[in-house]
Amino acid sequence: MQPDPLAADFRRDRGSFRDPGGFIVRHGEHVFRVVLPSAAERWRQFAASALAAELQSAGLLVSTHEVTPDTLASTLPLPDGALVLQHERIPFVSYPYEWTFDMLRAAALLQLEIVERSLKHRWILKDATAYNVQFQGVTPLFIDVLSFAPLQEGEPWAGYNQFCRMMLYPLMLEAYKRVPFQPWLRSELEGIDPVVFGRMFRGIERLRPGVLSHVVAQAYLQRKFSSADYSVRQQIKAAGMTTQMIATNVHKLRKLIVDLHLPKESTTWSDYSRAHYSEDALARKEAFVRESVAGRRFELGWDMGCNDGRFSKLVADAADTVVAMDSDAGSVNRLYCDLRKDGRTNILPLLVNVANPSPAQGWASCERASLIERGEPQLTLALALVHHLVISANVPLGALLKWLSQITHELVIEFISKEDAMVQRLLLNKDDTYSDYNRESFESYLHQHFRITSRTELPGGTRVLYHAVARN
Amino acid sequence: LLLVVAWALLNVKLWWASDSARILLGEAAVLHFVSFTAFYVDPGSGSMILQLLLGGVSGVYVIFRLFKQKILSMFGIATHDTSVVKPLTGPVPPESEDPHRRSA
Numbered sequence: 001m002q003p004d005p006l007a008a009d010f011r012r013d014r015g016s017f018r019d020p021g022g023f024i025v026r027h028g029e030h031v032f033r034v035v036l037p038s039a040a041e042r043w044r045q046f047a048a049s050a051l052a053a054e055l056q057s058a059g060l061l062v063s064t065h066e067v068t069p070d071t072l073a074s075t076l077p078l079p080d081g082a083l084v085l086q087h088e089r090i091p092f093v094s095y096p097y098e099w100t101f102d103m104l105r106a107a108a109l110l111q112l113e114i115v116e117r118s119l120k121h122r123w124i125l126k127d128a129t130a131y132n133v134q135f136q137g138v139t140p141l142f143i144d145v146l147s148f149a150p151l152q153e154g155e156p157w158a159g160y161n162q163f164c165r166m167m168l169y170p171l172m173l174e175a176y177k178r179v180p181f182q183p184w185l186r187s188e189l190e191g192i193d194p195v196v197f198g199r200m201f202r203g204i205e206r207l208r209p210g211v212l213s214h215v216v217a218q219a220y221l222q223r224k225f226s227s228a229d230y231s232v233r234q235q236i237k238a239a240g241m242t243t244q245m246i247a248t249n250v251h252k253l254r255k256l257i258v259d260l261h262l263p264k265e266s267t268t269w270s271d272y273s274r275a276h277y278s279e280d281a282l283a284r285k286e287a288f289v290r291e292s293v294a295g296r297r298f299e300l301g302w303d304m305g306c307n308d309g310r311f312s313k314l315v316a317d318a319a320d321t322v323v324a325m326d327s328d329a330g331s332v333n334r335l336y337c338d339l340r341k342d343g344r345t346n347i348l349p350l351l352v353n354v355a356n357p358s359p360a361q362g363w364a365s366c367e368r369a370s371l372i373e374r375g376e377p378q379l380t381l382a383l384a385l386v387h388h389l390v391i392s393a394n395v396p397l398g399a400l401l402k403w404l405s406q407i408t409h410e411l412v413i414e415f416i417s418k419e420d421a422m423v424q425r426l427l428l429n430k431d432d433t434y435s436d437y438n439r440e441s442f443e444s445y446l447h448q449h450f451r452i453t454s455r456t457e458l459p460g461g462t463r464v465l466y467h468a469v470a471r472n
Numbered sequence: 473l474l475l476v477v478a479w480a481l482l483n484v485k486l487w488w489a490s491d492s493a494r495i496l497l498g499e500a501a502v503l504h505f506v507s508f509t510a511f512y513v514d515p516g517s518g519s520m521i522l523q524l525l526l527g528g529v530s531g532v533y534v535i536f537r538l539f540k541q542k543i544l545s546m547f548g549i550a551t552h553d554t555s556v557v558k559p560l561t562g563p564v565p566p567e568s569e570d571p572h573r574r575s576a
Contacts, residue, residue: 020512127513158511161519194519212475213526221518232517236524239537245527252526 037081051121097186100333128159165191305385325352380408405449420462
């Protein structure tokens with residue numbers, strides 16, 4: 001389907017401005033890339049290359065084809081000689097700080113594989129930002145076709161430092177130090193600085209694979225050369241740097257990352273669905289969710305507090321895409337690994353704390369979009385979530401339901417009353433100041449913002465499920 | 473082995489920035505004739521040098537070429553072209569004005 005060229009809502013992607021060779025333009029469902037005249041010849045060479053064909057057929061590169069510039073030219077002024085490409089749309093854009101360890105690891109290995117394949121064809125990636133990878137379900141895809149440049153003998157890989165900051169160091173941080181990388185990447189959009197990261201390794205820790213070479217040495221050299229007033233790039237070219245050196249480094253980086261693993265630790269939620277529900281209650285809950293979506297088709301569904309993804313999978317049968325979110329990294333990572341094995345392609349697991357979803361940030365506070373801006377769901381699941389938000393995170397119950405009505409059209413929500421053992425546990429060391437945390441108030445707030453279409457009480461009497469449609 | 477060599481090179485504290493720059497500049501003249509990829513990301517000076525160290529034995533050899541003067545003089549081996557000392561800023565002299573460059 002071709003977009004209406006006269007439509008006014010062609011908008012330049014606000015995160016796409018760093019590469020002088022071009023930028024992304026969105027129009028509804030469609031994603032275009034403008035290639036400016038300075039990069040047009042390079043793109044043509046790449047598009048015709050054996051490398052492009054190889055990467056496309058291996059499913060590593062986002063599917064791309066050239067369209068006529070007229071598609072955009074009537075609404076967006078384009079310089080003469082500019083080209084317009086159309087990309088296959090990524091159903092839901094996600095960011096490295098929402099990925100789990102194994103997702104970032106897969107993205108890093110994809111980058112390195114692309115560099116290795118490129119070198120064989122005398123091409124290279126001129127950067128290595130983690131934002132050049134997007135997940136289509138659980139499959140990482142390289143999306144920036146303008147990152148490819150013809151290899152110049154004697155030049156280093158310009159993206160090596162960026163690769164370390166945005167991919168290698170975050171993985172090392174979690175694998176070696178058991179520190180989650182997501183909060184760091186969320187605030188430092190350029191990744192972790194080598195000098196700062198180097199301070200985390202002392203004594204024998206520096207002997208862990210890759211630390212001495214990629215962290216300590218890089219930090220040392222960065223400090224030593226920070227004030228150099230000559231072009232190191234020219235010098236090393238003159239001294240005889242070869243492509244083989246890049247290939248050797250990239251090959252070793254790949255081996256290093258393949259051997260990085262998440263430390264084995266049990267997580268809070270790992271066996272939640274089995275531990276807190278009887279078989280009967282679980283079956284009833286599944287049946288309710290299944291009935292709520294039966295015979296329907298949703299473009300985008302969210303499962304907030306997805307845990308092991310049991311209900312995300314039910315919704316995935318009725319939705320084009322399901323974003324499965326949880327604030328527990330262990331659960332999300334396990335779900336990612338399960339989905340990789342399952343071969344399911346329409347569930348995207350993301351690490352999201354609903355009490356603090358990803359903000360809009362970066363340059364002009366809009367380079368990276370907030371979670372909500374990236375696609376509003378037609379259906380949202382909020383199962384066994386409300387008590388965590390209200391009692392652990394102190395979000396007012398009325399405000400929570402109002403917010404839900406603003407982000408989703410339909411809602412399947414579970415209310416767990418104070419008598420339930422799980423809620424009791426949350427209140428053990430707190431004063432019970434949650435006077436409106438009861439079924440009557442919950443239903444009243446829900447009714448205020450949604451039309452309740454069905455409800456069911458689970459065996460045990462403390463848990464009630466609702467299917468509701470927003471009034472606005 | 474590579475790591476040991478790399479670590480040794482770092483630990484002998486080559487007088488990197490200022491001194492080595494003079495030696496480095498000796499090589500700069502040939503660069504008027506070569507083309508470069510348009511880098512819009514700063515690859516980082518230190519990270520570029522590191523890529524030589526991590527690039528295998530031949531990379532270590534290139535490092536040696538880059539910092540030959542310093543490395544040799546550290547071991548008390550005087551080289552005949554130590555006079556390749558250029559100002560750190562300002563224009564690089566053409567090749568013909570530098571009789572010592574070829575042997576560097």
